[in-house]
Amino acid sequence: MNILFSTVGRRGYIVNYFKQNLNNETDCIIGTSDRNNCDSEFTSAFHYCDKTYIVPSIKNESEYIQELLQICNKEKIDIILSFYDLDSFVISKYINKFKDIGVVPIISSFEVNEIAFDKIKTYNFLKENGFMTPKTWSSVDALNYTAMQFPVIVKPRFGFGSNYIHIANNKEEMEFFINYNKNDELIVQEFLNGQEYSFDILNDLNSKTIVSVVKKKLKMRSGETDQGYAIENEDLLTEAYRLGKSLNHIGPLDVDFFLINEKPYILELNPRFGGGYPISYIAGANFPKLIIDMVKNNLNTDYSIYQNYKTNKVMIKDINILEADCTYE
Numbered sequence: 001m002n003i004l005f006s007t008v009g010r011r012g013y014i015v016n017y018f019k020q021n022l023n024n025e026t027d028c029i030i031g032t033s034d035r036n037n038c039d040s041e042f043t044s045a046f047h048y049c050d051k052t053y054i055v056p057s058i059k060n061e062s063e064y065i066q067e068l069l070q071i072c073n074k075e076k077i078d079i080i081l082s083f084y085d086l087d088s089f090v091i092s093k094y095i096n097k098f099k100d101i102g103v104v105p106i107i108s109s110f111e112v113n114e115i116a117f118d119k120i121k122t123y124n125f126l127k128e129n130g131f132m133t134p135k136t137w138s139s140v141d142a143l144n145y146t147a148m149q150f151p152v153i154v155k156p157r158f159g160f161g162s163n164y165i166h167i168a169n170n171k172e173e174m175e176f177f178i179n180y181n182k183n184d185e186l187i188v189q190e191f192l193n194g195q196e197y198s199f200d201i202l203n204d205l206n207s208k209t210i211v212s213v214v215k216k217k218l219k220m221r222s223g224e225t226d227q228g229y230a231i232e233n234e235d236l237l238t239e240a241y242r243l244g245k246s247l248n249h250i251g252p253l254d255v256d257f258f259l260i261n262e263k264p265y266i267l268e269l270n271p272r273f274g275g276g277y278p279i280s281y282i283a284g285a286n287f288p289k290l291i292i293d294m295v296k297n298n299l300n301t302d303y304s305i306y307q308n309y310k311t312n313k314v315m316i317k318d319i320n321i322l323e324a325d326c327t328y329e
Contacts, residue, residue: 002030003030004075008033011273015029055068072103092109095110106291118157120187133265134153136189137188142187143174150168152188154186192265198225199253201243214237218314230311249271253269
C-alpha cells in the first residue's frame, strides 16, 4: 500500500504511526511540501518518509492539483491524506479526480471543509445542529452591534492555529484590531474562559463514526497541544458521536472545545489529524490502522469494539533534532 501525505509538515510522528501499521516491505509513504515555503526542502517530516516531493504552491490551484495527480499515478498511490487546512480545502474540490485514478482520499467533502474553514459557517452549522459554541459575529456586524459585552476575541474568519488572534477589552480595542487587519476578513467572538479539551473523531468512508476520544489539554504552544491525556466521559462521548453524525466528515476530525459548567462549547472543527492526536494514539485509538483497514475493507462491522481506550497515559511532546545535507554556500 502506498500512501501520500500531502503537506506533511512537522507530522513525522504520524508518518511513523502509519509505518508501524504497514507490514509489507514494499509499502511506501510519500510526503509533499509546498515549494512556496522557503524551507520546503528541509520539511522535518521528510526525514521519516520513503519518498518526498516539493510541489507547486497551493495558491496555484490548477498546477498544484495536476502535480498531485501526477505523483499519485507515478507512485501508484492508494490513499491520500492532508495535514494542512488550506490544502485539505483545495483537494476537497477535486476528490472525484483522485477517485477516478484509483486513489482513496481520506479527505472530507468540499461542503465539510467549507464549514470548517469558514468560521462564520462553523458557527452557523453548530447553532443549527444544537451544539453550544461562542457567539460569533462578522466584523461588520460586530461594529454595528450595540449590546456587545467585552472582552471579545478578534480573529481571522478563515484562519487556523493561533495566528492573528487578539483579545479586545473594550469597543475601542475591538475597532483598532479590526481596522489594523482591514485587508483580512475578521470575526468577533464571545470570550469564554474554561478548561480546554478536544475530540478526535474517526469516521469511515460512509461518514459513520468508528471511534471517538475525549482529550484534556494540559499545555498548549502556538495553538497546538503539547501535553494532555484521554479521559472517560460518557456525556462528552455522546456529543462527539452526535457531531460526527451531524457533520458527515470522512477520516479524522479534530475538535477543540471549552468545558464550562460540564457543557462543551465548541471552538474549532478541523477535518484532519490534529496536533493532539498522539494523545489518542498512545491511549490505544489507532486511527492509522483503522484507516488502512477501512480502505482494505477489513473493519469489523461492530464498531463498538473500537471504542476502548486507556486513560492512564499522558502525552508529552518533545523537541527532536534532525539533520540534513546543506545545499547552501
